[in-house]
Amino acid sequence: MRILSAVRTGLVVLAAVIGLSSSALADSGSISLRIVKAGFFVGGSAGSGVLRFHGRNYPVSIGGLSYGFTIGASETRFRGRVTNIRRPSDIEGVYAQAGAGVAAGRGAQAVVLTNQAGAVLTLSGEQAGLIVSADLSGLALTLRR
Template sequence: MTFFRTVCVALAALLVAGLTNARADTGTIRISFIKAGWVIGGTVGSGTLTFRGRTYPLTIGGLSYGLTFGGSQTNLRGRVSNIFRPQDIEGVYGAGSAGAAVIRGAQAVILTNQRGAVMELSGTQTGLILNLDLNGMALSLRR
């Protein structure tokens, strides 16, 4: 039920973002992070945002709580929309997640932050992990 609610909120955010900010721009994003835990998990990583012909380095950190067991390396890429400037990507992205990887698994996620930036990401997860948890991921420009 929580997963269904998360998907509905993400879809609503995409709809609102598409209707309210026609002047906003889109960029591409690549992130890579390591997640590990036992009930409480942690995430640390980095990435890049390419926006209006420039590349900006990113820092990622976060926590999760729920059924989390193991560790994994995740590499995602995709697009970020509804941003006017690179700083709009900064913030906390929250989601409920469910997944498993034994050696290698696919990942896809849509995330929204408090500024209205919407990330649509897909990629791979490598490792041994089982998770059904709530995640909070903070993303910021590396200065």
């Protein structure tokens, strides 16, 4: 009976270690992005940036569309962290967001976005321009090769 209990306890501990080790393999990096957004009811976004991961820089391209109410143009420069990635390509994908806002001149921005692979972007920065929006938007990030 004691042997069975010890085996059961050992299996539970082993399962916990395996579960922790797979999430412990996830890593993080830093990222800087420049995004230009413009629109007249339907909007578009484009930009570029750099992912810094394990001491190397990886250029990033950004494109996106927004649907809803968007009038004007703005430029946002973000800096932040990328978490829950194992390799640079994990940042690739679509990051969706719903939002509303008005920007005239300069203002602070902060956002947290997640893609389909589970990568999390935690960004803050400054927005400049004149834009009014209430929309659903998606940003597609890809590594430039």
